[in-house]
Structure formats: C-alpha cells, structure tokens
Amino acid sequence: MKPFQFKQFEIQQSKDVFRVGTDGVLLGALANVSEASNVLEIGTGTGLISLMLAQRNTKAKFLGIDINDEAVKFTHINFQNSPFASRLKNIYHDFKYFEIEEKFDLIVSNPPYFEASDSEKDKIARQTVELNFRQLISKSSELLTKKGIFSVIIPVEAGLEFSKIARENGFHLIKEINIIGIENSKIKRQILEFSLIKRPFEELEFIIEKSPRQYSDQYLELTKEFHIFRK
Known part of the structure; x- marks a missing residue:
C-alpha cells in the first residue's frame, strides 16, 4: 500500500492496520502537547498521532503501545524513519495489563468505539472487545501525573458516557472541541481533554470542510505544517 506523505515524515501503512484518517490528524494537531515531556499513546495504529505530536513538541519523549502486532511493526518502521526517531519508542502490549514505574504528563488515544464488526482489524482497533472505555480511563488515571492531560477523540454519541466514567475515576473535563464534518452540519466527533486537578x-468548535471535499480555512491553517496539499 502506498505510503502517506507528510511534510516531515511519511506513514507506511497496510490494509490490516487502520490507515491515516482525519480523526488521527485532528488529535495529533489539537491535543495539548505544549507542556509535555513524557507522552504515552494508547493504540498507536501506524504511529501518526505520536509523530505529529513529536513534530509539535521538539523535546518530549514518546511511548506508543498497541495490541495489534501488525500495527506495532508499522509504527516501529514509521518511528525509525522519522526525524524524531531518537525520542520515539513503541511496544507490543495489552494496555489493560501495562505496568511501568514512570508516569506521563500527556496520554493520548483514538480509542475503540464500534460495538460490532466482521472485520478483524475493526475487532481489535475499533470495538470495545479488547479495551473498553472504563478500562482505558481507569488505567490512564493511574499512569497520568497530577498535572498531566488525558486527551481522546471519540464520536459525539459517546461523549456523555465517556465523561461520566472519567468523573468516576477522578478526572475533570477541561476542554471539549466539537468537530463538525461539513459546515452547518451536526457535530460528529469530540476531542475531550481531562485533568486530575x-x-x-x-469549549471550542472546529469545522473540517466548508463544503463537500473543500477544506475549511480552519482545517487548512491547523494542518499547514503537516499536510502536503495539492495545488
């Protein structure tokens, strides 16, 4: 499968691993990484989000974790081929059983949310079979520093339930970015950021397209340091 080329790195991808998509790009461009020094990404896929965050924060260290061995392979390739390779590491591990002494001041995830699918890659990457919201949130609360940020992108339909579980685990919602696919349409995704303090x-609004297949000025400005747009 053809690599996806960004300005400072490229993403080798496979039909067996979720490919570069708008959700990952948005989280990579919008997650609050400015004060982070130690970042954990849960469910790396091909490593896109960590690579974007590494471009935005030139000092932070990154650890990616995934339960899909094919994803781990592609993440490793993409990390090693990037200009940020010395600050990027990824491992194969089940996050539910992940133990580490250090804590992280930013934890990011584009988590599973589809309830059913016949696709094997969906079964792992997009269902709550391998990692449900409660497991993700509870474990993240244990691994986050007191002043750290937990940042996710999820469908708007899951937002209330996700925030409720987060509150039960000691999190406070500090930012909500409502993502609209096409101007004047309904909210489709939310980037939610939580803190333990x-x-x-x-609350912000973000519009991806001003009309079908026409990116908004907001999206073009956000991604101008990443995307190579055709003229």
Missing part, C-alpha cells in the same frame, strides 16, 4: 473549562 480542576482547571478552567474551555
């Missing part, structure tokens, strides 16, 4: 709450 109370902070001022911020």
